[in-house]
Amino acid sequence: MAAGGQAINCFVLFCLAVACQGASGLPLLFARSSAAAQRFSVLLMLTGSCAGSAAALWSLTSPAPVTFALISGLPFGPGSLGIDALSAWFLIPVFLVTGASALFALGYWPADRHPETAARVTFFLGLLAASLSALLLVRHLVLFLVVWEIMALAAWFALSTEDEKPEVRDAGILYLVTAHLGVLVLFAMVSLIASLTGSYLFPAPGSLPAQGGLASAIFLCALIGFGLKAGVMPLHVWLPSAHANAPSHISAVLSGVVLKVGIYGMVRIFSCFATPPPWWGGTVLILGAISGVIGVAFAIGQHDLKRLLAYHSIENIGIIMIGLGCALLGQSLASPVLATLGLAGALLHVLNHATFKALLFLGAGAVIQAAGTREIEVLGGVGRRLPRTGLFFLTGALAICGLPPLNGFVSELMIYLAGFTSLKSSPGLMGALPVLAVPVLALIGGLAVACFVKVYGVVFLGEPRSPEHVGTGDPPASMLGAQALLALVCVLIGVAPICVARPLENALAAYRGGFVQQALVPMVPFTWITLLAVLLLMLAAGAALWLRRRTGRAAATSRTWGCGYLKPTPRMQYSASSFGSLLVAWFGVVLRPEVHRTDPAGSFPGPAAYRSHLPETALERLFLPLLEYLYEKSAPVRHLQHGKLNLYIVYTFLTLVVLFILTTR
Known part of the structure; x- marks a missing residue:
C-alpha cells in the first residue's frame, strides 16, 4: 500500500539493518583466523543494530502502521511486510542484545584462539539476528513460517x-x-x-x-x-x-x-x-x-x-x-x-x-x-x-x-x-x-x-x-x-x-x-x-563511600577467638547444595531431587558429604517414558519401512488416492 516518506525512510533503515546483520558473518568465512576480519564483522553487526534501533524508535514515537507488498509467484499470494509499533517494540531488544553479544564475542570468542569455530558461530549469529529482525516485519503467514x-x-x-x-x-x-x-x-x-x-x-x-x-x-x-x-x-x-x-x-x-x-x-x-x-x-x-x-x-x-x-x-x-x-x-x-x-x-x-x-x-x-x-x-x-x-x-x-x-x-x-x-x-x-x-x-x-x-x-x-x-x-x-x-x-x-x-x-x-x-x-x-x-x-552511593573510607583507615590486627576453628578452610563455606537444600525440599514433590549424603556416625565419624541433583522432571519423568512407550507400541507400523523405493511410491500413491476421495466428497 502507499506509504509516506517517513515510513519509507524507516523501512529503508530496517532493510539496511537486516542486510548488515546477515552479512556480518561473511568476513570471517574468507579469513577464518583474522582478528581484523572479526572486528569488521562486529562493526557490521553494530551498524545494523544502530540502524535498526533508530528505525524502531522512529516507529515507536511516530506510529503509522504501513505494509509493503512483495512481488511473489507463490500460490499463497504475494508476501507482505509491515511496520507498526508492536513490531518495533519487539525489535528494540533484538537489535540491542544481538549487537551487545557480537561485541562481547570479540573478546570472548576471538578468531585467533578459536580458528575452527569462530567463523561458524559468527556467521550463524548474524543469520540468526537477521532472521529475528525479518520475522518481526513479516505480515504473510506462509512467509512467516519460512523465516x-x-x-x-x-x-x-x-x-x-x-x-x-x-x-x-x-x-x-x-x-x-x-x-x-x-x-x-x-x-x-x-x-x-x-x-x-x-x-x-x-x-x-x-x-x-x-x-x-x-x-x-x-x-x-x-x-x-x-x-x-x-x-x-x-x-x-x-x-x-x-x-x-x-x-x-x-x-x-x-x-x-x-x-x-x-x-x-x-x-x-x-x-x-x-x-x-x-x-x-x-x-x-x-x-x-x-x-x-x-x-x-x-x-x-x-x-x-x-x-x-x-x-x-x-x-x-x-x-x-x-x-x-x-x-x-x-x-x-x-x-x-x-x-x-x-x-x-x-x-x-x-x-x-x-x-x-x-x-x-x-x-x-x-x-x-x-x-x-x-x-x-x-x-x-x-x-x-x-x-x-x-x-x-x-x-x-x-x-x-x-x-x-x-x-x-x-x-x-x-x-x-x-x-x-x-x-x-x-x-x-x-x-x-x-x-x-x-x-x-x-x-x-x-x-x-x-x-x-x-x-x-x-x-x-x-x-x-x-x-x-x-x-x-x-x-x-x-x-x-x-x-x-x-x-x-x-x-x-x-x-x-x-x-x-x-x-x-x-x-x-x-x-x-x-x-x-x-x-x-x-x-x-x-x-x-x-x-x-x-x-x-x-543511599547506595553514600553507603559505598562510607565503607570505602572506613576500610581505607589503618587498623590494628590481632588474633580473635577462633570458635574452635583455628584454621578455617573454604570447605566451611556454604555450598550451592547446602544453601538451597531447604527450599528444594519444599518443592520436592515437583522437583523430585536426587540426594546423595553420608552422615557422620559413631564415636570417631568419617568424612560427611552431601550432594544433590535435580533431574529435568518433565523430560525425564514424563516425555521420554511416553516416547519410549509409543516407540514400543509402534513396532508393527515400523515394519512398513523396508528401505525399498517401489514400496514408498505405492504408499505415496495410496495416500494421494485417499486424500482425493476425502476432498472431493
Whole structure:
C-alpha cells in the first residue's frame, strides 16, 4: 500500500539493518583466523543494530502502521511486510542484545584462539539476528513460517558450535526436535486461520470472532506452537540444556530475544480476536504462574551457573504470561484498565528481561572464561578478581529479582497493579483470577532473591573453593563494554521509566487501538518510581563511600577467638547444595531431587558429604517414558519401512488416492 516518506525512510533503515546483520558473518568465512576480519564483522553487526534501533524508535514515537507488498509467484499470494509499533517494540531488544553479544564475542570468542569455530558461530549469529529482525516485519503467514524455520536452524547451528562435546550434540538434537514439533503445530494454526479468513495474511486486530471451535483451535495451536519456542512450562524441555551448552553470547541471544519471538507470536495472534472468552486468559495466566514458580524453584537447586540462569528464563517467561493472561481477561471482562496494565507489564518485561538476562549470561561467560568452569560448587571469591564483572552481574541480579531502582521492578509493578485493579473492577470468579498474580509474583520474587543470594554469595564472595578455578582478572574492554551497555539500560528504565511510557502506549495501541486504554501515566506512579530510585541510588552511593573510607583507615590486627576453628578452610563455606537444600525440599514433590549424603556416625565419624541433583522432571519423568512407550507400541507400523523405493511410491500413491476421495466428497 502507499506509504509516506517517513515510513519509507524507516523501512529503508530496517532493510539496511537486516542486510548488515546477515552479512556480518561473511568476513570471517574468507579469513577464518583474522582478528581484523572479526572486528569488521562486529562493526557490521553494530551498524545494523544502530540502524535498526533508530528505525524502531522512529516507529515507536511516530506510529503509522504501513505494509509493503512483495512481488511473489507463490500460490499463497504475494508476501507482505509491515511496520507498526508492536513490531518495533519487539525489535528494540533484538537489535540491542544481538549487537551487545557480537561485541562481547570479540573478546570472548576471538578468531585467533578459536580458528575452527569462530567463523561458524559468527556467521550463524548474524543469520540468526537477521532472521529475528525479518520475522518481526513479516505480515504473510506462509512467509512467516519460512523465516521462522530459518531462525530455528540458525539458532541450532549457533548453539551447536562445540559439537565435538556429547552434551552439546544432545542439547542441539533436543532443540531441533522440539523446534520442528512447534513448526508442525504452527502449520496447523496457519491452515485454520486461512480457512477462517480466506487469506494467508495476518488478520487485522480485533477482526476475528473468538467464539466457536475454530477460534479455540487457533488459540490452542498458537499457545502450543509459540509456547514451545518461548519455553512455557511444561513445553520448556529444550531450554535448560540449550542455554547451558551454547557459547555464552549465543545463550544471551537465545534467552534475550529468541524466546521473545514466541511471546510476539502469541501477542500478534491473540490481538486478532475480538472479546476472547475468559478461559483463554485464565489458561494463559495459570500457565504463567506455573512457569514462574516452578521455574525459579528448579533454578534454586542448580549447580551449573548457566543452567541456573536458563531456568530463570522460564520464570520470567512465566511473569510475561501472567501479564498477558491479565490482559486477555481484561478484554473478556470489558475492563480496559486491567487489559492495559497487564499488557503494558508484559510488554515492558519483554524488554527488561532481554536486557538483564543477556547481561547475566554475558557476566556468566566472563566468569567461565576466567575460572575455566561453570560449576558453582567449585567457584568462590571471583568478585575480587573480576570486580567490574561482579558489579555488572550484581546489577543484573537485582534487576531480575524485581528490586528497585532497576527495570525489573517497573514491569512487575504494572502487573501487580493489574492484579489489584481486577479486585475492584471485575466481579465474579474470573474477575478475581488476576488477583492470583499478586501472591504469585511475590512468591516468585522472594524465591528469586534467595536464588541470587546463593549465586552471588557462592560465586563472587567468600574464598576460592578450588585452586584450579581461582580466576584471572577482568575480561577485555569489548566484553566489559557489552555488559556496561546492558547494565546502563537496566538502570535507565529503572530510574526514568517515564521515557518508555509513550512508546509503550503506542505499542498497546497497535495491539488493540480501539479497546486498550492508552494513557499509562495516570495509572502508573512514574514520578514516585523515579523519586524512590534516585533516593535508593543516593543511599547506595553514600553507603559505598562510607565503607570505602572506613576500610581505607589503618587498623590494628590481632588474633580473635577462633570458635574452635583455628584454621578455617573454604570447605566451611556454604555450598550451592547446602544453601538451597531447604527450599528444594519444599518443592520436592515437583522437583523430585536426587540426594546423595553420608552422615557422620559413631564415636570417631568419617568424612560427611552431601550432594544433590535435580533431574529435568518433565523430560525425564514424563516425555521420554511416553516416547519410549509409543516407540514400543509402534513396532508393527515400523515394519512398513523396508528401505525399498517401489514400496514408498505405492504408499505415496495410496495416500494421494485417499486424500482425493476425502476432498472431493
